Amino acid sequence: MRRYGRLKYLLTGGGLVAIAYESFKHSDEPGHRSSFFNGAVRSSRALFAVTWCLADYKYSVRRLPADPEEYGVALSEIHLRLARRILKLCDANKGLYVKAGQFVSYMRQVPKEYSSTLSSLQDQAVPYDFESISGVIMRSLGKGMSEIFLSFDEQPIAAASIAQVHHAMLKNNQEVAVKVQYPGLENQMKFDIATMDFFSSLISRLIPEYRFEWLVSEFTKSIASELDFIQEARNSERVAHNFRKNKMVRIPLIYWEATSSQVLTMEFCKGQKIDNLDFMIRMGINPLEVAKALVNVFSEMIFIHGFLHGDPHPGNILVSPEGPKNFSLVILDHGIYKELSEDFRMNYCHLWEAMISLDSQEIQEIGDSFRIGKYARFLPVIFTGRTIDSKSVLGRGMSPEESKALKQELKSLNLEDILSFMGSLSPDFLAVLRSHGMLRSHIRKLGASNQTQLLGYAKFALQGLYSSSESDFVKVTISRAKSSIKYFKLRLLICFIELVRYIDKSSRSSMASFRNLVGSIGKQGQLKTLTH
Secondary structure (H helix, E strand, O other), X not given: OHHXXXXXXXXXXXXXXXXXXXXXXXXXXXXXXXXXXXXXXXXXHHHHHHHHHHHHHHHHHOOOOOOHHHHHHHHHHHHHHHHHHHHHHHHHHOOHHHHHHHHHHOOOOOOHHHHHHHOOOOOOOOOOOHHHHHHHHHHHHOOOHHHHEEEEOOOOOEEOOOEEEEEEEEOOOOEEEEEEEOOOHHXXXXXXXXXXXXXXXXXXXXXXXXXXXXXHHHHHHXXXXXXXXXXXXXHHHHHHHHOOOOOOEEOOOEOHHHOXXXXXXXXXXXXXXXXOHHHHHHOOOOHHHHHHHHXXXXXXXXXXXXXXXXXXXXXXXXXXXXXXXXXXXXXXXXXXXXEOOHHHHHHHHHHHHHHHOOOHHXXXXXXXXXXXXXXXXXXXXXXXXXXXXXXOOOOOOOOHHHXXXXXXXXXXXXXXXXXXXXXXXXXXHHXXXXXXHHHXXXXXHOOOOHHHHHHHHHHHHHHHHHOOOOOOHHHHHHHHHHHHXXXXXXXXXXXXXXXXXXXXXXXXXXXXXXXXXXXXXXXXHHHHHHHO
């Protein structure tokens, strides 16, 4: 059996070489920089890094201390060491490895040492020369550059791992941004994905408690859709239609006559990345209002439309100094989207309604519909920072008692439990979980509280429950009124709890001041007695 297993992985390794050869031998694109040798070098780096990580892990875990607290600290140090090694691999191999690292960094389901370390990866690349890029455009669109563009800036305004973007003018004087896919990228992707798939299977075989095939599977789906610019253009138009009545959102127009599977020509929209606070302050834009608008946009995508942007990193969300509140959000890069099933969308709305109302029984029942069973009790912790039995107000986290009880409960879970939980999650759930984590990061950088995101989710979850596709004006009005009333009750409850807390805090502060005053008067009396 062991001999068969070794043979299986030897054949798989040989298969990688075959894939590389088949991928690159037919590449006759001018300026094509990817090659069989390039792929073999990247694969060799990956082989060395992963083998080193496996050997390090297998050796180190045998020496972990028995004490639970010391065990946790030592295991964290091992993960951090391996994460830094993987970071170096991604930096060295660039391209899809950077994309994969970023993908992992936004997944809250992997050990935190990996997500925090890989979050430093920047999706930047050395741009291709203009000759290579113009060659892709002409072959893909079947026309010369002068037939399509009045002017075309040879220097790109952005260069990432799969494409670079140029500023240009169409023949009708329309200012556009032209996104051009790198030549030979599809072939490179086949080889890199096969390499990642091989190593994830190898890790699962050698370390059974680490099963990350689902992660590679999700990344593969994600990157495959991102390479199809025709699909990206369709996604863009669909989102533009969904937000057609929302003046706070701008989606660049698509120019189909200059668009293909490798070239995407869209309206040029000005703005700065959503994490550029200096720009907002300089333009008189309130970052807290930007945070609210961001939450509203993505809440609407999830709870109302069921069509979710899959890669909302700062470079894909711009803040434009034009709009109803002195700004608007420009949403870019529509290659990765997740269409949520209607069953999932409704169940997810119900989950948030149950978490808002602290209905532990309902949360458990919804967990059964998500097929996560006993792990449903941890959903409020993941999304709201409260335990399933918590009585604290939404967005205020856990009390010290709840935190202590949760720590004790988590000690009973091992890595196999966590991976079992992750393996039971549907692709829809993984998508909203990833989006939730990325949004929370943006909101924190904008200086807004966690409550901003939670209240936005609560509002749109209730709207999602009562949203109606009916054309009947009366039915639509009733549905909207129901969601508004529930949301108003929620806000009223939060305000009441905050008021009680404020009064309690003020009374304690007043009592402390009174005691200090009495104490100081007493000390002065004693001093006078001593002087006499």
